[in-house]
Each structure stands twice: as structure tokens, then as C-alpha cells.
Amino acid sequence: MKQVAFKMKLLAGNEEEYLRRHQEIWPKLAELLKQNGISEYSIFLDPETLDLFAVQTLNEHYNDLTLRGHPIMKEWWEYMKDLMEINTDYSPKTFPLKQVFYLP
Template sequence: MKIAFKMKLKPGFGEEYTRRHNQIWPELSALLKENSVSDYSIFLDEETDTLFAVQQQNGNSSQDLGANEIVRKWWAYMADIMEVNADNSPKSIPLEMVFHLD
């Protein structure tokens, strides 16, 4: 199943967000893959600081991994540059697929 969602950066943090993701922790990458998350891309609309994410899932949603210590540390690491919930999880809005060309 392919899912998409959007998140929001705090203004001016596009480069920092990219830098942090270019250095994604190996243990976080491994955790996502172990939980059947693949083909994961995040795009940035620089005009609105909106992040658009798309991922292929063959199991649990990556959003279901919030109880994992690695994920919680990543959320805390990213909380200073993103709009987050009280638990530091990114504010995330699921998007409905309305078209797909295969």
C-alpha cells in the first residue's frame, strides 16, 4: 500500500531538514525497513514550508512506530525545526490518493 501525508516545517529550516535527513541514523533507516516501509520520499514546498511524504508500506504504518525508542529520539531531534504534537511527533495530515498512473 502506498500512503502520502504532509507535515510542516518552521520557516527557514528547509536546508537543516535536508541536512538531517541526508544523515539519517542507520538504526532508524533499518527500523523502517524492518517494518516494511520502503520507497520513502519527502518533498519540500519552499513557498509554504510544507513537507509532502510518500511511502510504500507492506505492513504497519511508519506512524505506528511511535512507541519505539529510536523513533521517539528522532522526533525529539527534529522537534526544533518542525510543527509537532505534545509528544514531539510531527503534526501529520494523511492525504487521500485521487489519481495514480501505473
């Protein structure tokens, strides 16, 4: 297992809607993430900067290429495109973060 962290950017005025959509996460999306090796996934919001901070725990079955190409993942990205900074394929712009400390 390994952990990865990254940032994304929420667009102003979308805090409540972003929270609502994630509270109603699609079961088919949650299952897809788990099937592709994401065993834990947390997203935190900095309300001052609107930065979203995500942490994922990945197992040995994690497959980014399969996940990114899956129709359910693409459907979710299209559903979320109006709330955050995105790439041309509607995937969220992500900025990897480097781990500098870990306390087991």
C-alpha cells in the same frame, strides 16, 4: 503493498537544517523503518509554503504502533522537534492526503 501520502509543516528558516539531517539519516532509524514495513519513503518540500509532502510504500509487515512506540523513533522525533510543527509527544503533525489519481 500500498502507498500513503501525508503533509507536514516545516518551520521557517529550517530548510537547510532539515535537508542536512535527512542526508545524514541515522542507519538505526533507516533499519527500523524497513523492519516495520516501510519499503520506500520520500519527502518533498514546497519552498513557498514550507509544506513537506511525504509518500511511503508500506508492505504487509507495516506496524504503526510498534514504530511509534519505539525508542529510536522517539529519539528522532525529539531530534527534529525544533524544525517543524509537532504534537505533544514530539511526533510531527501529519495531515493525511487522499489519492485521487494513479497511473500504473
